[in-house]
Amino acid sequence: MPKLGMEPIRREALVKATIAEIGQAGSLDVTVAQIARRAGMSSALAHHYFGGKDQIFLAAMRHTLSLYGAEVRGALVMAHGPKARVEAIIRAGFTHSNFRREVVAAWLNFYVLAQSDDQARRLLAVYQRRLHSNLVYNLRPLVGARSAEVAVRIAGLIDGLYLREALSKEVPSGDDATRQVLTALAHEITQADREPLV
Amino acid sequence: MPKLGMEPIRREALVKATIAEIGQAGSLDVTVAQIARRAGMSSALAHHYFGGKDQIFLAAMRHTLSLYGAEVRGALVMAHGPKARVEAIIRAGFTHSNFRREVVAAWLNFYVLAQSDDQARRLLAVYQRRLHSNLVYNLRPLVGARSAEVAVRIAGLIDGLYLREALSKEVPSGDDATRQVLTALAHEITQADREPLV
DNA sequence: GTTTTTGTTGATTGACGAGTCAATTAAAAA
DNA sequence: TTTTTAATTGACTCGTCAATCAACAAAAAC
Numbered sequence: 277m278p279k280l281g282m283e284p285i286r287r288e289a290l291v292k293a294t295i296a297e298i299g300q301a302g303s304l305d306v307t308v309a310q311i312a313r314r315a316g317m318s319s320a321l322a323h324h325y326f327g328g329k330d331q332i333f334l335a336a337m338r339h340t341l342s343l344y345g346a347e348v349r350g351a352l353v354m355a356h357g358p359k360a361r362v363e364a365i366i367r368a369g370f371t372h373s374n375f376r377r378e379v380v381a382a383w384l385n386f387y388v389l390a391q392s393d394d395q396a397r398r399l400l401a402v403y404q405r406r407l408h409s410n411l412v413y414n415l416r417p418l419v420g421a422r423s424a425e426v427a428v429r430i431a432g433l434i435d436g437l438y439l440r441e442a443l444s445k446e447v448p449s450g451d452d453a454t455r456q457v458l459t460a461l462a463h464e465i466t467q468a469d470r471e472p473l474v
Numbered sequence: 475m476p477k478l479g480m481e482p483i484r485r486e487a488l489v490k491a492t493i494a495e496i497g498q499a500g501s502l503d504v505t506v507a508q509i510a511r512r513a514g515m516s517s518a519l520a521h522h523y524f525g526g527k528d529q530i531f532l533a534a535m536r537h538t539l540s541l542y543g544a545e546v547r548g549a550l551v552m553a554h555g556p557k558a559r560v561e562a563i564i565r566a567g568f569t570h571s572n573f574r575r576e577v578v579a580a581w582l583n584f585y586v587l588a589q590s591d592d593q594a595r596r597l598l599a600v601y602q603r604r605l606h607s608n609l610v611y612n613l614r615p616l617v618g619a620r621s622a623e624v625a626v627r628i629a630g631l632i633d634g635l636y637l638r639e640a641l642s643k644e645v646p647s648g649d650d651a652t653r654q655v656l657t658a659l660a661h662e663i664t665q666a667d668r669e670p671l672v
Numbered sequence: 673g674t675t676t677t678t679g680t681t682g683a684t685t686g687a688c689g690a691g692t693c694a695a696t697t698a699a700a701a702a
Numbered sequence: 703t704t705t706t707t708a709a710t711t712g713a714c715t716c717g718t719c720a721a722t723c724a725a726c727a728a729a730a731a732c
Binding site: 301302303304380381384385387388389390391392397400401404425428429431432433434435436437438439440443444453456459460463464466467470 | 499500501502578579582583585586587588589590595598599602623626627629630631632633634635636637638641642651654657658661662664665668
C-alpha cells in the first residue's frame, strides 16, 4: 500500500501521538511502541522516520513551542498600541489551551530535559529571548529605560504563575493568573509615571 | 557484621545518594543499583529498607523540601520586623545552595512528578501553602488588605525567576533574581502607600 | 517488463533493570 | 548456649524496551 509522500504525514502523526502520550504519562517515560501504536503504525516505522527516541521527543518539543509562538503572534496582530500588545502577550500565556494536560506535561518535561540536553536548552533559550525582546520593545513606551528590567519581572511572573496554576489546581484558571500579571504591569507603569526622567 | 541500628544510617545514605544521582542524570532516570552503589550497599538492601523506587524518590523529595524549609526558618529568626522578614524569605529562595545541580534537578523533577503522583502533589501543596501564609502574614503591615494578593505575585515571581535562572545560565546568579523580587516588592509597598485606605 | 525507490512490518536481539529470595553473618535476647 | 532478630548480599526471575533487519508490497522510473 505504499502511497507516496507518506513521510510528512507519518511524522506529524508521530509528533502528535508523542505529545498525547507524554501528557497521559506526565513524563517522558513513554515507549516508542506506545507512541507508534497511537499514531497507527509499527514502532519500526517510527524509528525509520525519526532515527531514535530522542529525535521524536525533540520534534514534539519543537511542535509545542511553535504552537505557543503562533498563539502569541496571533494575539499580537490583533492588538494595537504598546499596552494592548503587552497585555496580549500576557494573556496568550494563560490561554485555556496552554493548560491542557499534554501542554503542561510538555513544558515541565521540557524544563527537565533542558538540564541535560543541549538542543532542548537552546530551544528554550530561543523562546525566552523572543518573549523577552517582544516585551522589552513594547514596554519601552510604557516604562521607558527600565523596560529591560521590567520585562524580566513580567516574564518571570508569567512562568512562575503558570507553574503554580498548572500544578496546584485540577482546573487551572488562566484568568486569575492573567489578572495578577496585569496588576503587576500596572504597578510598573505607575512607578514609571512617578519617575518620568529615569 | 550486623551492627545494630543501621536503618537510619542506611536510609540517610540512600536519600543523599538518590539526590546526587538525580542531580547527575538531571532526571529520575536513575536505577536503584546506581543509587545503592553510590550509597555503598547492594541494591537488595535499598529495596529492603525502602520497599521500592518510588519510596526512595519520595524520601529524597521530602529531604530536599525540608532543607529548603530549614533555610527559610533560619533566615526568619535573624530578621526583625515585617519588611526584613519578607526580604529574608525572598533571599532564602535564591541562596547559592538552592542553585546546586542536584537541588535544581530535584525541584524540576518534583514538578514533573507532582502531575501524576498524588503524594508529590500534596507535598508541593504543603510547601506552597506554608510559603504563602508566611508571606501573607508578614506582608500585611506593609501592604494592608492586599496582602494575600501580593503574596501570590511575590511567590510566583520567586518560582518563575528561579526557574529561569536555573535553566538559562550555567552559573545562576541568585543576586540578580533577589534584586528583581525586592524591586517588585518595593513597587507593591509604594502602591499601598498611595491607597492607604483600601 | 524490469529495476529502483519508498513504505511498511514481524520477528528478533541484546541489554538493562526492578523486585524477590534463599542463604549468611553476627549481635542480642532468652 | 540456644534462639531469635537485624543486616546483608549474590544470584536469579521476569519483564520491558530500543534498535535492527530481512523481507515484502506497490508505485515510479527506465
